[in-house]
Amino acid sequence: MTQSMPGSTTPPGWYPDPSDPRSVRWWDGHAWTAHQAPAQFQQPGQFQAPGQFQQPVQPPRPELNPQTPVYNPFIWAITLMPLVSVLLLFTWQPEFRMITTTEGVTTVDPFAMYTPGYFLLMGSGFLFYGLSVFFAYLDRQRLLKSGVVRPFHWAWAFLSALVYVIGRSVIVHKVAPKRGLWPVWATIAVFVISMVITGIWTANFMQSVYSQLGYSVQT
Structure with a gap:
């Protein structure tokens, strides 16, 4: 017609x-x-x-053929990048020391924290944010080629990679029943692992601070 x-x-x-x-x-x-x-x-x-x-x-949305893949390297990169960022914490090992100002006040050197590891950590955060948006765009293009009608829009990754992963997984699960939710479970696992790593780093960091400033740590 x-x-x-x-x-x-x-x-x-x-x-x-x-x-x-x-x-x-x-x-x-x-x-x-x-x-x-x-x-x-x-x-x-x-x-x-x-x-x-x-x-x-x-x-x-029509359902996908059971043989149609719903995962690709881009969605896994978005899911696992936060874990890499947390691991980079161990590259930041500031050396604290006491200094005396011109006024005669003894304090901790405020520039001690700005080590190469600090700038690597900060720079990686911006880099991974940009990569997550770019990978979300590529992931959506891959889903369109796979036959997913109206997949979750990649621009949501600007708000948060987590928002994109959840929205993407919900839609894929609708068109591919019993599939599509593994990125959500992987995100939960990455969060738990990140919390453990952050706790270990924080404990080591505080022990290093006490040691450098001359305090004794009871074990």
Whole structure:
């Protein structure tokens, strides 16, 4: 069907099919096309006024073939990068020392923390943030090629990589039942491991501070 609607300014989208109320048909902005889908959530009535359509109808996402892969290196990179960032904590080993200011006040040297490890840690944080957004874009492109309709948008990664991982997993799980949730479980595992590593680093860090400042640590 390619019948056009002269004077219509309706944007492209899925709309109730005027020839079959049980279906929706794709309107390309100028004419009806041959693309048709079941109207699972169609509202009553087809038109509000001559030449004006209702809001576009979003058909349900079709399920993927069980053999279609739903994971790729990009989603795993997004999931595991926080663990690499935590491991870089061990490259930051500041040496604290006491100094006396011109006013005669004894205090800890405030510049002792700015070691090469500190700048590596800070720089890696910005790098991994940018990479997570880039990998989210590549992951979404891969899902589109795999046949996932309307996958979770990669721009959510700007808010948080965790938001993207959860949203992506929910949608993939809908189109691939019993699959798609492993990135969420991996994220939980990475969080637990990160907490353990951070606790170990913090304990070693505080012991080093006490030792460098001349305090005795009871063991």
